[in-house]
Amino acid sequence: MDYLPIFLDLATRRVLVVGGGAVAARKVELLLKAHALVRVVAPELHPELAPYRDAGRIEHIAAPFEPQHFEDVVLAIAATDRPDVNRAVAAAGAALRVFVNVVDDVGASSCIMPAIVDRSPVIVAVGTGAHSPTLARRVRAQLEAFLPERLGELARLAGRARERVRRALPDVQRRRQFWDRLFAGRIASQVLVGQEAAAEALLEEELAAAVSGAAVSGAAVSGAVSGEPGRGEVYLIGAGPGDPDLLTLRAQQLLQQADVVLYDRLVGEAVLDRVRRDALRVFVGKQTGRHRVTQERIHALLLEYAARGLRVARLKGGDPFVFARGGEEIDILRRAGVPVIVVPGITAALGAAASAGVPLTQRGLAQAVTLVTAMGEGAEALDWRALAAPLQTVVVYMGVAQLPRIVERLLDHGAPPTRPAAIIERATLPAERVIAGTLATIAEQARTAQVGSPALLIVGEVATRACQAQALGQSLPPTAVQRGV
Ligand code: SAH
Numbered sequence: 507m508d509y510l511p512i513f514l515d516l517a518t519r520r521v522l523v524v525g526g527g528a529v530a531a532r533k534v535e536l537l538l539k540a541h542a543l544v545r546v547v548a549p550e551l552h553p554e555l556a557p558y559r560d561a562g563r564i565e566h567i568a569a570p571f572e573p574q575h576f577e578d579v580v581l582a583i584a585a586t587d588r589p590d591v592n593r594a595v596a597a598a599g600a601a602l603r604v605f606v607n608v609v610d611d612v613g614a615s616s617c618i619m620p621a622i623v624d625r626s627p628v629i630v631a632v633g634t635g636a637h638s639p640t641l642a643r644r645v646r647a648q649l650e651a652f653l654p655e656r657l658g659e660l661a662r663l664a665g666r667a668r669e670r671v672r673r674a675l676p677d678v679q680r681r682r683q684f685w686d687r688l689f690a691g692r693i694a695s696q697v698l699v700g701q702e703a704a705a706e707a708l709l710e711e712e713l714a715a716a717v718s719g720a721a722v723s724g725a726a727v728s729g730a731v732s733g734e735p736g737r738g739e740v741y742l743i744g745a746g747p748g749d750p751d752l753l754t755l756r757a758q759q760l761l762q763q764a765d766v767v768l769y770d771r772l773v774g775e776a777v778l779d780r781v782r783r784d785a786l787r788v789f790v791g792k793q794t795g796r797h798r799v800t801q802e803r804i805h806a807l808l809l810e811y812a813a814r815g816l817r818v819a820r821l822k823g824g825d826p827f828v829f830a831r832g833g834e835e836i837d838i839l840r841r842a843g844v845p846v847i848v849v850p851g852i853t854a855a856l857g858a859a860a861s862a863g864v865p866l867t868q869r870g871l872a873q874a875v876t877l878v879t880a881m882g883e884g885a886e887a888l889d890w891r892a893l894a895a896p897l898q899t900v901v902v903y904m905g906v907a908q909l910p911r912i913v914e915r916l917l918d919h920g921a922p923p924t925r926p927a928a929i930i931e932r933a934t935l936p937a938e939r940v941i942a943g944t945l946a947t948i949a950e951q952a953r954t955a956q957v958g959s960p961a962l963l964i965v966g967e968v969a970t971r972a973c974q975a976q977a978l979g980q981s982l983p984p985t986a987v988q989r990g991v
Contacts, residue, residue, distance in 0.1 A: 508635045509618065516542035520578050524571045524595045525585035526551040529609055533583050533619075534564060547575045548586075573598040581617075584608040612636035621646035625657040627665070654698045654759050663697055664688070667709055674717050684716050692739050692845060695763070695817075699756070699847050738812030740839050742832055744825040744851015745769075749934035750776040752857060756849050764819035766811045768804065772823025772960060774935065781819070801831060805838045812844040823960075825853040829879045829903050853877070855901040858933035858962045862940045862972045871967040872899040879903040880912050894921035899966035906957050910949045916965065921945055928972035931961040942972040 521537050523530050526548025534555060537544050544564045551559060551566060559566040567575060571591055576582065576598055584595035584606060596614040599606035608614040613636075620631035621642040630649055634642045654660075664685070675681040688694060693712065696705035741760045746752035753761075761767070761781045769778065771791030778787065790799040790807065804820075811818045826832035826848060839846045855877050859866050866875040878888055880902050893900050894916045902912055909929075917923060923946035931939045943951045945965065952961075964972065 509633060511620065511631050511633065513629065513631075514540075514581070516540045516581070518543065519580045520545060522547065522575055522579040522582040522595075523585060524548070524575070524582065524591065525587075525609075526555060527585070527587065528552055528554065529587075530583075530585040531555050533585055533609070534558065536622075537583075538563060542581075545575065545579065547571050571595055573601075576602055576604060579604055582606045583619075584614075623649045623653060625653055625655070625661075628653075628657045628661050651755055652759070652762075654756070656698050656700065659702060660689070660694055660697045663693075663702065663705060663709065667713070671713060674713055680716070684712070687737075688712065690763070691737055691817075695739065695741075695760070695847060696845075698759070737815040738818065739845040739847065740808055740812055740818045740820055740835075741847045741849060742820045742826045742835060743822070743849040744827075744830075744853075745773045745777045745821050745823055746852040747824055747854045747857030747934040748772070748774055748777070748932065749857070750780055752852050752934060753777065753780060754849060754851065757851065760847070760849060761819055761821070763817055765816040767819045767821055768807060768811075769821040770823055773821050777821070781821075785819075801834065805835065808835065808839060809842055809844065812839070812842075822851070823854070824857070825851045828853040828855075828877065829881075854903060854933060854960065854962055855964075858930035858964070859901075861934050861938060862928065862930050862964075862974070864928065864964055864968050864972050866899045866901070866964075866968065868968050872897060874898040876900050877903065880908045881905050885912075890915045890919040893965075894919040896925075896967075899964060899968050902963040902965070904961070904963055906952065906959055906961050909952055909957075909963065912963065913945050913949050917945055921965070925965060926967055926969035927963060927965045928969040929957055929961050929963055930972070931957050933960075933962065938974075940972050940974050942969065 516537065519542060521542045522545050523533055523537070524547045526546060530546065530548065531552050531554040534544055534546060538558070545567065546555065546564050547567045547569065549568055549570060555564070558564045571594060582595060582599050582604055584592040586592055589611070592608045592611060593614055596606045596608050596616070600616065605617040606615060607617050607619055612618060618633060618636065620633040621639070623630040623632070623646055630653070632642045632645045632649070671681060671684060675684055688709065693705045693708050696702070696708065741764060743757045743760060745757065758780055764782060764785050766786045766788060767781050768788045768790045781787065788807065790804050808818060808820060820826070820835060822830045822832065824830065827850070832848070836846050836848065855866070867873065876893065876898060878893065878900060879885070881904060885908070904912060923944060925945045926942070927945050927948040928940060928942040929948060929952055931941070939955070939957070941948070941951050941955055941957065948963070
């Protein structure tokens, strides 16, 4: 280890910043966040720094650097664009045994600034020694995505309860178990989705239970089969249209926590790869024609796993509340008193529109967008006349077999055969295909191209813009795609 990472308490300590430009401004802001007393030495101040001086938040010495500026200083940053000045600062610091960071010059520095993930009071510092600040920033970006926004609140909640827990559970071993369970369980997930009051109340309950010995039997929930009764919860997670990069951050965070994952046919391998390695995976897809897991069976499984004290991720394609029976699942769970967290996902219509370059609304062309499903018995009852009207976009979630019937209904209810229509098959997945045409041609095009499931139909003027995702990046004219007009 070439460097020791360390957290400095700078409140009421003086830090010297030499330089008054934009780079210095970033450092000053960071130091002020850490409550340091900041002395800036620079003949002139960047406009971003002037307000700090005017508000009395920094001390400004409007002069060239001199060693005496180190008076009373515990740490210094040299951030001028003049190497000779920076080196003079480093030399003066070395003489006084004060740590100096020279921006972009590790050789001259006696300390380096890490890349930071700030979820205060939780702070992660990343360094690569002197090897690659860019790599440090990339690691930081990955951590940013991985660490929940409200991690700091979780730490504060624990901090508030710490003394009480220490008194209530004097035994170190039991106390550690209590905290482990807390961070792995419902209290943590409640804080992370912003339900702090509920989490606080639950903490009191758990503490009382731990004191009475009721809940100290097991360690943190870890294996997929060993939960603790009463502790189960369900995350109803939208997995998005297929591309795993379209998962939300919260979806990824909860997928890393879940003990069991119940997933649908629409959830592909790439998304499942983001699930915790040792989680149990249960396929509950409904495959048309084959033996299917009924909705009732899914409900029973959810209740059963939750009752065993497991954290259950119910992972659904797209969004869990768009044509996905998510409403029924939360009703059942709520009735059984199982806590549920719902995480939205990018629904197929939005994923497909983005990857085929079709704006779902556009001034003068589409003032409204309607999502409909043409699957199941409900299709008959839809208001096809309204769906056939102009100046809107209709996105049909469909079984491909229904396509000819859908087109026929729209035409029967007054849509012109020239109305643009596009099919997006396997949207956002590597094998995505886009087929563009009109109501007159689209069914035949789909048949010829042997379109398979899953696929969406987009009907409306905006559909003329549909093109293959790769073409979007290459700014090809939309005529480059299959077009049957
Ligand atoms: N809850 C999902 C919809 C489930 S209904 C969501 O919000 O997206 C299943 C239908 O969604 C499929 O028949 C298909 O029409 C559509 N669909 C889902 N994923 C798709 C994809 N990657 N590409 C095209 N259509 C998709």
